[in-house]
Amino acid sequence: MFSKPKETVADQPALDLANIPAHIAIIMDGNGRWAKARHLPRVAGHQQGMQTVKKVTIEASRLGVKVLTLYAFSTENWKRPSSEVNFLMQLPIKFFDTFVPELIENNVRVMVMGDLTALPAPTQAVVKKAMAQTAACTGMVLNFALNYGGRAELVRAAQALARQVEQGALAAEAIDEAHFEQALMTAPLGELAAPDLLIRTSGEERLSNFMLWQVAYSEFVFLDEHWPDFDGASLRHAIEVFQHRHRRFGGL
Numbered sequence: 046m047f048s049k050p051k052e053t054v055a056d057q058p059a060l061d062l063a064n065i066p067a068h069i070a071i072i073m074d075g076n077g078r079w080a081k082a083r084h085l086p087r088v089a090g091h092q093q094g095m096q097t098v099k100k101v102t103i104e105a106s107r108l109g110v111k112v113l114t115l116y117a118f119s120t121e122n123w124k125r126p127s128s129e130v131n132f133l134m135q136l137p138i139k140f141f142d143t144f145v146p147e148l149i150e151n152n153v154r155v156m157v158m159g160d161l162t163a164l165p166a167p168t169q170a171v172v173k174k175a176m177a178q179t180a181a182c183t184g185m186v187l188n189f190a191l192n193y194g195g196r197a198e199l200v201r202a203a204q205a206l207a208r209q210v211e212q213g214a215l216a217a218e219a220i221d222e223a224h225f226e227q228a229l230m231t232a233p234l235g236e237l238a239a240p241d242l243l244i245r246t247s248g249e250e251r252l253s254n255f256m257l258w259q260v261a262y263s264e265f266v267f268l269d270e271h272w273p274d275f276d277g278a279s280l281r282h283a284i285e286v287f288q289h290r291h292r293r294f295g296g297l
């Protein structure tokens with residue numbers, strides 16, 4: 046459950062491009078602390094954090110990651126000051142205003158999971174438009190968790206299955222893990238729904254209600270750097286830690 050200090054990985058073999066985790070999920074933490082350390086307003090950390098999203102998206106795609114899930118806004122984030130929430134709701138608009146051409150150029154498809162109906166209409170519109178514009182891309186899936194909560198996702202899945210039982214379409218005794226996975230927001234990802242690697246920045250070692258079902262067998266790598274300081278080298282470092290735990294000895 047502990048990330049290795051960078052120096053211990055330096056003496057490991059370089060990145061094994063044949064063992065890149067297919068699905069990487071990231072809890073992008075530390076934006077406010079990054080800003081505070083620089084005597085900047087919190088929103089400056091969020092703005093810089095968005096630039097990091099762009100850098101990491103391109104590097105993950107270049108490395109051959111198949112799904113990159115980013116925890117952008119949790120159901121708990123609504124409790125923040127309205128001024129900060131309003132700024133955060135503008136970030137998807139700013140992100141896609143400048144980044145859709147580069148996403149398409151890199152064959153990256155945008156997907157979103159969460160309750161989008163609660164987001165402001167302009168935010169919903171730009172997200173739906175970006176998903177439509179990148180729908181034909183067949184490369185990496187960039188999956189944003191937006192107004193997402195792991196417990197809410199499980200309750201929503203249980204309600205969907207209960208409705209099927211009520212309608213006589215499903216016997217309660219027949220419900221198994223596959224039925225649950227089909228009712229989760231990650232169902233469209235199929236076999237790639239479960240993150241192989243979960244990264245959390247800024248030193249916190251908690252799940253914070255993120256992908257509770259899907260991370261049952263994920264490797265967790267916790268890094269001390271704040272999200273705005275995270276970059277391609279940080280991503281490669283986290284993957285090397287993952288690979289060091291998943292060493293392949295011959296045909297294993």
Ligand SMILES: CCc1cc(N2CCCCCC2)n2ncc(-c3ccc(F)cc3)c2n1
Binds near residue numbers: 076136141191
């Ligand atoms: C809605 C809150 C939020 C916050 C945020 N931050 C602030 C906090 C986390 C660190 C990253 C920068 N980003 N960065 C990209 C997006 C984004 C979300 C959906 C989408 F389809 C495209 C882009 C984003 N969304």
